[in-house]
Each structure stands twice: as structure tokens, then as C-alpha cells.
Amino acid sequence: MVQTATQNTDELKVNLNTNFDESANNLSPNDVEYHVRANDFSLFYGQFEAVKKVSLDIPQKYVTAIIGPSGCGKSSLLRSMNRMNDLIPGAATTGSLMLKDEEIYGQNIDVVTLRRKIGMVFQQPNPFPKSIFDNVAYGPRLLGIKRKGRLTRIVEDSLQHAGLWDEVKDRLSNNAVGLSGGQQQRLCIARALAVEPNVLLMDEPCSALDPRSTARIEDLIQKLRGEYTIIIVTHNMQQAARVSDFTAFLYEGELIEYGATQQLFTNPQKKQTEDYITGRFG
Amino acid sequence: MTLRTRKILSFATTATGIFAFCLMGGAILVILVPLAFKGSQAFIFQDTVERREFRLDNAGFNCDNPEKVRRQLQKAQEARKPVYKYLQQCEESLGPADITKRRKLNDLKQLLRPILGPLPGDEKQVSPHKKYGASRWEQCRKKVNELLYRTEYKYPEGGGYGTPVDVPRKKNYQEYPELAKIFDYFSKSDNVRAMMQPGWTFYWRFLVENATSSHFFGGIRSALIGTFYLGFGAMIIAGPLGVISAVYLTQYARGGRVIGLLRTCISTLAGVPSVVFGLFGLGFFIYQLQISDGRSVFVGALTLALLILPTVIRASEEALLSVPRSYREASEALGDTKWGSIVKVILPAALPGIVTSFIISMGRAAGETAPILFTAAVISSGSAVGLTDIFSSPTQALPSSIYLIISEHRAADQIMHVPYGMVFTLVGLVICLNLIGIVMRARVSKKLQGQ
Numbered sequence: 252m253v254q255t256a257t258q259n260t261d262e263l264k265v266n267l268n269t270n271f272d273e274s275a276n277n278l279s280p281n282d283v284e285y286h287v288r289a290n291d292f293s294l295f296y297g298q299f300e301a302v303k304k305v306s307l308d309i310p311q312k313y314v315t316a317i318i319g320p321s322g323c324g325k326s327s328l329l330r331s332m333n334r335m336n337d338l339i340p341g342a343a344t345t346g347s348l349m350l351k352d353e354e355i356y357g358q359n360i361d362v363v364t365l366r367r368k369i370g371m372v373f374q375q376p377n378p379f380p381k382s383i384f385d386n387v388a389y390g391p392r393l394l395g396i397k398r399k400g401r402l403t404r405i406v407e408d409s410l411q412h413a414g415l416w417d418e419v420k421d422r423l424s425n426n427a428v429g430l431s432g433g434q435q436q437r438l439c440i441a442r443a444l445a446v447e448p449n450v451l452l453m454d455e456p457c458s459a460l461d462p463r464s465t466a467r468i469e470d471l472i473q474k475l476r477g478e479y480t481i482i483i484v485t486h487n488m489q490q491a492a493r494v495s496d497f498t499a500f501l502y503e504g505e506l507i508e509y510g511a512t513q514q515l516f517t518n519p520q521k522k523q524t525e526d527y528i529t530g531r532f533g
Numbered sequence: 534m535t536l537r538t539r540k541i542l543s544f545a546t547t548a549t550g551i552f553a554f555c556l557m558g559g560a561i562l563v564i565l566v567p568l569a570f571k572g573s574q575a576f577i578f579q580d581t582v583e584r585r586e587f588r589l590d591n592a593g594f595n596c597d598n599p600e601k602v603r604r605q606l607q608k609a610q611e612a613r614k615p616v617y618k619y620l621q622q623c624e625e626s627l628g629p630a631d632i633t634k635r636r637k638l639n640d641l642k643q644l645l646r647p648i649l650g651p652l653p654g655d656e657k658q659v660s661p662h663k664k665y666g667a668s669r670w671e672q673c674r675k676k677v678n679e680l681l682y683r684t685e686y687k688y689p690e691g692g693g694y695g696t697p698v699d700v701p702r703k704k705n706y707q708e709y710p711e712l713a714k715i716f717d718y719f720s721k722s723d724n725v726r727a728m729m730q731p732g733w734t735f736y737w738r739f740l741v742e743n744a745t746s747s748h749f750f751g752g753i754r755s756a757l758i759g760t761f762y763l764g765f766g767a768m769i770i771a772g773p774l775g776v777i778s779a780v781y782l783t784q785y786a787r788g789g790r791v792i793g794l795l796r797t798c799i800s801t802l803a804g805v806p807s808v809v810f811g812l813f814g815l816g817f818f819i820y821q822l823q824i825s826d827g828r829s830v831f832v833g834a835l836t837l838a839l840l841i842l843p844t845v846i847r848a849s850e851e852a853l854l855s856v857p858r859s860y861r862e863a864s865e866a867l868g869d870t871k872w873g874s875i876v877k878v879i880l881p882a883a884l885p886g887i888v889t890s891f892i893i894s895m896g897r898a899a900g901e902t903a904p905i906l907f908t909a910a911v912i913s914s915g916s917a918v919g920l921t922d923i924f925s926s927p928t929q930a931l932p933s934s935i936y937l938i939i940s941e942h943r944a945a946d947q948i949m950h951v952p953y954g955m956v957f958t959l960v961g962l963v964i965c966l967n968l969i970g971i972v973m974r975a976r977v978s979k980k981l982q983g984q
Contacts, residue, residue: 333866340787367868377859380882389877390867439863446867 279511280497283310286450286480287332291346294327296339301327303504304346309497314472314481316495316512318488320527324504325484329452331355332482333369334362350450367394370443374455376435378427378442383419386427386438390446405445413441414471433464440471451475453483457490469494488528492516500524565960572957575739575950579670582609582730583650587665587750594751595738605730612727616645616715617653623711624654634709641712644680648673649728661746662944668750670731672947677725681716739954743916748938748951755917756955759830759928760962762918763909764899766834767841771898772891774838775845776880779887782846783853784875803843808903810840815907828927830918833909840904841894848894852886853879885977889970896966900959902932912937931959 285308294302302324309315317325327336334355336342348355355365367390378386387406396402406423410416415437419430427438436456443451453472457465472481472494485491491498492512499509500523508515508524519525585602588594596602623638642652650666651658658664667673683702686695703716718724742752786792814836818824824832856879864874880887910933918928935952939945945952 335862335866338862338865363868363870365868366866371862371866373859373862373866375859377857377863379860379863379878389864389869393867393869393873442863442867 286311297341313496316491319501370448384423409441409445571953575954583666584668662749756929758917759930767837767898770838779849811904830923837898848890852883892970896963
């Protein structure tokens with residue numbers, strides 16, 4: 252048993268070494284300027300405490316992965332960052348969650364403005380049953396952009412950014428629901444990018460996709476890195492290792508370990524982390 | 534359980550399913566086929582020269598070929614001459630003391646008038662159904678039969694129920710040869726045909742012509758328009774209300790006790806007998822609020838709207854709930870407000886279901902009798918109600934007219950083709966509306982899947 256686990260870790264090491272970008276290799280999250288900061292942040296659904304006193308700094312313009320077994324609160328934590336949990340009745344928070352120097356759950360915060368700064372991509376591709384153009388233009392239109400020329404430019408830019416432009420440029424008026432799953436997900440990313448957010452939250456963006464589409468999304472994340480602060484929740488540890496600079500490991504609502512991805516995967520400090528990434532549970 | 538029993542069970546289930554299906558299909562056939570047969574007789578039937586004459590004389594009605602009709606009329610008059618001659622002979626031979634003969638003559642005339650219309654020497658008639666004779670060939674044949682035969686009852690010895698027996702009427706007229714000749718003349722079907730000139734006609738104008746002379750002539754335009762006003766009006770009132778309630782119930786309401794109670798009320802309301810709504814409409818809208826002096830189209834539409842409101846709310850709620858939650862999440866994550874995402878994303882996605890429910894509810898409203906009986910319906914208001922009069926005047930409507938004609942018309946047996954035609958039209962209308970609903974749902978759901 253132990254032997255197998257070691258083997259797994261070795262494999263991972265090989266993997267990591269080939270894929271890792273040098274720049275973030277030896278950084279600790281504390282060395283970089285933070286973008287989202289949680290301080291003793293807890294989230295409750297009624298009586299149930301989904302996130303327990305989590306404190307972490309998410310660095311600006313890097314990719315941060317949140318991993319952990321099902322039901323560990325990683326999605327809840329992510330969805331707290333743009334207050335999507337408001338939709339769930341009985342959700343309440345304590346502690347603080349900051350976006351730069353703004354308190355996300357503060358009294359005077361305008362949720363609508365907040366969400367325009369924080370884009371989100373969901374687990375299931377969820378384009379609106381409208382045309383591809385209207386899907387991407389949805390956000391800009393909310394911002395009051397009405398001129399056709401400007402909208403067209405934004406749509407093109409966003410689709411280029413999301414790497415979907417070449418595939419759909421001739422059928423922008425087609426219904427988005429007709430695209431393949433992977434294309435739909437990239438469209439959702441384009442839609443999120445169109446409002447020019449600073450932060451991009453991704454809630455298991457590849458779990459509903461086939462390996463090829465997954466690879467394309469991962470490439471895209473690599474491309475967007477450095478422009479946006481990306482926070483990605485994933486079940487897939489290889490994926491976390493491939494795309495992220497920093498990784499946080501959550502278990503039963505608590506933050507167990509947080510550090511540079513390479514370090515966390517190759518040299519975990521906590522026993523639980525090691526057990527999880529070597530596949531002993533979860 | 535052995536494999537054998539499982540197989541038998543599975544076979545039995547399938548067989549029951551197929552049986553139930555066949556039963557349903559059979560029931561539909563049993564209902565629809567006679568209905569279509571009877572109903573189509575309002576549109577396709579053999580008319581007589583009398584009906585053609587009516588259409589020729591009355592400017593509002595379209596006569597197919599005036600010249601031809603005039604020729605036919607002449608032929609018919611030619612064929613009727615012997616009958617009139619016999620009558621005249623009889624009249625001339627009447628002495629002042631021949632009371633029995635006079636009575637017999639009058640009896641015979643009474644039987645002839647429904648067939649041939651007014652006889653020579655009669656006073657001038659105004660009402661069309663007295664001015665013209667039998668307008669439909671099947672009615673004419675019935676009348677001729679009545680003329681030729683009298684029904685007598687033969688009672689068995691020692692009491693009990695009698696059996697009807699047709700006795701030739703001619704027997705009673707043996708003493709009066711002129712009158713007896715009339716019976717001989719009528720008993721030859723060629724003569725009757727020559728007098729009435731029956732011919733097939735396709736009367737599609739049944740749908741677009743007003744009824745005249747309490748439905749003896751004309752079509753059902755006013756009833757059809759009344760039905761349209763009522764169904765459409767009910768939908769216009771109930772639709773927005775229903776959708777807004779459904780939006781509230783699905784998007785805003787939190788599951789409290791009051792909301793639970795409200796939902797129960799809505800389901801209960803959907804099951805309340807429609808006559809209760811009718812009485813409520815009469816009591817509340819007419820007596821209490823006095824929206825109109827008496828029955829009116831508007832009050833009828835309001836009552837029907839109440840009737841279909843629970844259904845609309847339920848169906849819209851279902852349509853709204855079937856919109857994936859992720860649409861709303863996506864739109865709110867892009868920074869849209871709750872109201873914005875409801876209007877721009879959720880409602881458009883739920884629209885096919887909502888519109889389908891509108892159309893089907895409209896069909897239901899159009900087919901209801903009881904609610905409009907007290908609030909909007911009259912048996913005959915002559916021409917159709919104008920759009921400006923809907924707040925003050927009552928209207929005919931297909932379902933209520935069917936009921937009222939059959940139950941209250943003094944000559945219902947002579948115009949049975951009208952209620953049958955109405956039923957046929959109404960069923961056709963409801964089937965069409967439902968088909969439109971189904972086709973629309975299929976098309977839009979296809980579109981939502983991106984084909």
C-alpha cells in the first residue's frame with residue numbers, strides 16, 4: 252500500500268516538473284500581492300458550517316487551485332467570493348472576506364457591482380438559450396453598452412480571448428445551445444471575460460467535459476494567467492498540478508494546507524494532504 | 534419469483550397497457566365519428582328550393598346563382614300547381630254547412646305549410662320560418678312523412694303499453710276526393726322532389742353568417758365571435774396575472790406557511806366546479822360590483838379568467854421551474870439584478886411552456902358553459918356583439934348556445950343541425966388550439982436544444 256502511494260507521488264513529481272512554469276516555483280503565497288483575502292471566514296447553511304474559519308490570501312494575477320474531497324466546502328468558499336450563496340436561503344457568514352480593500356460581505360457593498368468585478372464559470376456549461384453573440388454581449392449590455400460597433404468589438408475580443416473565435420465567427424447568430432460541451436464552456440468563459448472582471452472564479456470547469464475539451468480549457472487558463480486572478484476549484488489533482496501556481500487543500504470545511512503548488516504536491520507538510528494527494532481517501 | 538412468472542407478469546402488464554390504449558382510442562372514435570358525421574351535416578347537406586329562395590330574397594345572404602335559383606323556383610311552382618289546384622277545388626266546393634270538411638281542409642293546410650310555405654290565399658307572413666317552407670331536405674322528408682302517416686297506438690288486450698303504428702292519413706279523407714288526391718300526389722317521391730328541388734350544398738358560410746329567425750336560417754357567426762371574445766378576453770386577463778403570480782411563487786416566495794396555504798388554495802381552486810365560478814361571477818361582478826347592468830361579455834371573460842387562473846399559474850410555475858437554475862446563476866454572476874435575470878433570461882426560456890399553457894387554457898375557457906350561463910350568455914342577440922359593446926351587452930357563445938338551443942328552443946327538433954354544427958366547430962376549435970400548443974412546444978424545445 253505504502254509502496255503504491257510512493258509510486259504515485261513519484262509519477263506526480265515527474266509530471267509537475269515537466270509542466271511547471273519556473274516563475275511561481277519557489278514563491279509562497281505570502282510573497283505576492285493578494286487580491287482576495289479571507290480572514291477567519293466561516294459560511295453557514297442554516298446550522299451546518301460549510302466553511303470553518305478559513306484564512307488565506309489569494310495572490311493577484313496567479314492561478315490558485317482549491318482542492319479537496321466532495322463536500323469539503325471548496326465550492327462554497329468559491330461561491331462566497333462573488334456572493335452567489337445569496338441565492339441559497341439560510342446562508343450566513345462570519346469573519347471577513349476581502350476583495351482588495353473591500354469587504355465582500357460588507358454592509359454597503361453593491362452585489363451587482365461586485366459581481367461585475369468577479370466573473371464566474373460554472374461546473375455545467377450554462378450558456379443562455381440565445382445566440383452566441385447575445386450570450387457574450389449580455390454582460391456588456393448590462394453595463395449600458397448599446398452601440399452595435401462597440402458590442403461587436405467586445406464580443407470578438409472576448410471570443411478571441413477564450414479561443415473560440417475561429418470556430419464560431421461565421422455563426423454568431425446561431426443558438427449557443429447547439430455548440431458542443433467544450434465550446435459551450437469556452438463561450439461561458441468568453442461571456443465572463445466580456446465584462447472585464449479582475450477575478451475569474453471557476454467551479455470545476457472541466458468536470459463535465461471530455462479530455463480533449465479539458466485540455467483546451469487548461470490551455471486557455473494558462474493563456475489567461477498573468478492577466479486575471481484565477482481561482483479554480485477542481486476534483487482532479489493532476490489538473491490542479493498542471494494549471495495552478497498555488498493550491499489550497501480543504502478538508503471538512505477547514506483549510507488544511509496552502510502553498511505553492513509544486514511544494515504542496517511534492518512535499519506536503521500535513522499528513523492529511525499527503526493522504527489525499529496520494530489517493531488514500533477522497 | 535421464477536423466470537416464467539416474471540414473463541407472464543410482464544406480458545400481462547403490456548397487454549393491459551395495450552388494452553387501455555385501445556379502449557381510449559375506441560372511446561375517442563365512438564365520440565368523434567358520430568360527432569363529425571352529425572356536425573358536418575350543418576355544413577354539407579341537401580337543401581331545398583325554399584332555402585335557396587330565402588337566400589335570394591335576403592340581401593345579407595350570398596346566393597350562389599340567382600338565375601339558376603329563379604329557374605328552379607319556377608319549376609317548383611309548376612310542380613306545386615296540382616296541389617294548389619286540389620286545394621282550390623275543395624275550397625270552392627265548400628258549402629257554409631260543411632264544418633267537418635272545412636276542418637279537414639284546415640288540418641291539411643296546417644300540415645302542408647311547413648313543407649311548401651304559405652299557401653295561396655294565406656295572409657302575408659313576416660317571420661322567415663313561416664314565410665318559407667322546409668329548407669332542408671331531411672326535414673322536408675320528415676314533414677312529408679308526417680303528412681302521409683299518422684301515428685296511432687295499438688294497445689294490447691288487457692292493458693299495458695301501446696305500440697306505435699303508422700296509419701295512412703289518407704283514410705280519414707276518403708270522403709273528399711280532392712283532398713285525397715293531394716296525398717296521392719305527395720306519396721310519389723318524384724313529385725315531392727319536383728316541388729322541393731333538393732340539391733347538395735356545401736355551406737361553409739355557416740361559420741361566418743349570422744343566425745336569422747332563431748337559427749332556422751343562417752350560421753353561427755355571432756356565437757363564434759362571442760366565444761372568441763370570451764376565450765381571448767379570459768386569457769388576456771388571466772395570462773399576465775398568472776405569470777406574475779407564478780414568478781412570485783417560484784422566484785421570490787420563500788417556503789413559508791402562508792405560501793403553502795396559498796398553493797393549496799390554488800390547487801383547490803383548480804378543482805372547483807365551474808358552475809360555482811358562474812354563480813360567483815353573477816353575485817360578485819354583477820350584483821356586488823355592478824360592472825354591468827346585467828350579463829355582459831366583459832363579466833363573462835372575467836369569470837372565465839378566474840376559472841383558468843389556477844391552471845395558468847400552475848402551468849407557468851412548472852414552465853418557470855423547468856428553467857435550469859444555472860441560467861439564473863449565470864446571469865446574476867454577470868452582475869444582473871434578480872429582476873433583470875428573470876425578465877431577460879428566465880421568462881424567455883420559460884416562454885414556450887407559458888404560451889402553450891395560455892393556448893390550452895384559452896381552449897378550456899372557450900369550451901366552458903356554466904360560468905358564462907349566468908354572466909354573459911344569451912340564446913340569441915341577433916347579430917354579433919361589437920368590440921365597443923363588450924362592457925354592456927351579452928353575447929351568444931358556442932357552448933352556452935348549444936345548451937340553450939337544445940333545452941329552450943321551441944323548435945329544437947327542427948334545427949338540430951345547428952347545435953351539432955356548433956359542437957363540431959367547438960371541438961374543432963379546441964383540437965386546433967391544443968395542436969397549436971403542442972406544435973409550438975415541440976418547435977421551441979427543439980430550438981432550445983439548438984437545432
